[in-house]
Amino acid sequence: MPELPEVETIRRDLQRVLRGKKIARVQLRKKKLVRGGARAFERRLAGQSIGAVKRRGKLLIFSLGDKKQYLLMHLKMTGQLIYAGGQETVAGGHGYPSVDKLPNKYSHVIFHFTDGSALYFNDMRQFGHAAVVDEDEMKRIVSGYGVEPLSRLFTPARLGEILRGRQATLKSVLLDQSKIAGLGSIYVDEASFLAGLRPTQRADRLSKKKIKKLHGGIRQVLQRAIKHRGTTFNDYVDARGRRGGFARLLKVYGRGGQRCLRCKKGIIERVKAGGRSASFCPNCQV
């Protein structure tokens, strides 16, 4: 699924095309994707216009014309949000059946706008969800997320506090959204590689110097990935149905069994850590 850079790419794209668009009708083809009742969802959205599109961690937050009301969407593993209409053409023919034609069998929620354009919420595995909530509820949900890794609040000292006393693996702590918001399996592996740390090591055994290195690695990999509009491994596409370009810049994720690009010596290992697979170079990551 989309991690922070992918969700941020979608956010920017959608804000550009959706701001000011008025929802004419919501088509709910699979009710389970909606939280808080299908009827209420449709009723709260009908006639509303979209304002700013924000992001917290991997959660998208759409401000609605009726202040105090927000549309929240989480894409989880395989969710896609694709906008089609007006001059925008939905991508096709690049081998992604899910965006070749819209709607398709995975288009579970469709937002139709008054100008004839539409936003498709596709999700093969149906883990994602959408909800309309009031301001208090939105704030409550958002407050459960940890520090934004690209914000000024995320400092080496803050990372040190997060890791302190944690006996779990580095990977499972970095994946914990209530501590740092937005990292997923790909970028945890990549940031660990940049820092020369094994994702499988204990989180509380990092020197100050290594913490600083890890902090820099996290920020660098996220910024570079955003610049390349995210990483497409299987399912991720941006709001126009296009793949992200960061996949070819990955150093360890998905490279198990291949030679390390940095030391040209180690063979990338893939093991379990924190319930997920973790890839690293046994030669450059201590």
Place this chain on the structure above:
DNA sequence: TGATATGTTATCTT
């Protein structure tokens, strides 16, 4: 057939 998958969270265990 069985393992694996970019995420989250409820539940079990320690």
Place this chain on the structure above:
DNA sequence: CAAGATAACATATC
């Protein structure tokens, strides 16, 4: 109670 580990969600692909 807290921290950590694991199962579960639904589906596709290798």
